[in-house]
Amino acid sequence: MRLNPGDNAPETAMYAVVDENGRVLDRVEVEKGNRLPPTQSSSYHYELDK
Numbered sequence: 001m002r003l004n005p006g007d008n009a010p011e012t013a014m015y016a017v018v019d020e021n022g023r024v025l026d027r028v029e030v031e032k033g034n035r036l037p038p039t040q041s042s043s044y045h046y047e048l049d050k
Contacts, residue, residue, distance in 0.1 A: 003046040005038045014049040024049075 001010075009015065009030040017026040020043040027049050030036055036046050 007036050015046040016049040
C-alpha cells in the first residue's frame with residue numbers, strides 16, 4: 001500500500017520511507033489516524049513496514 005506524506009495512517013505501525021527507486025531510506029512509527037510526516041523529497045512515499 002503506497003501512502004503519501006500528509007495521509008492519515010490506516011493503522012498504528014512502522015512505515016517505511018521509500019524513494020523513487022524502491023529503496024527504503026528510513027522508518028517511522030505512526031499511530032492510527034495521525035498524519036504521516038513530510039519526507040525530504042516530494043518523490044518519496046510511505047509503505048507499511050511489515
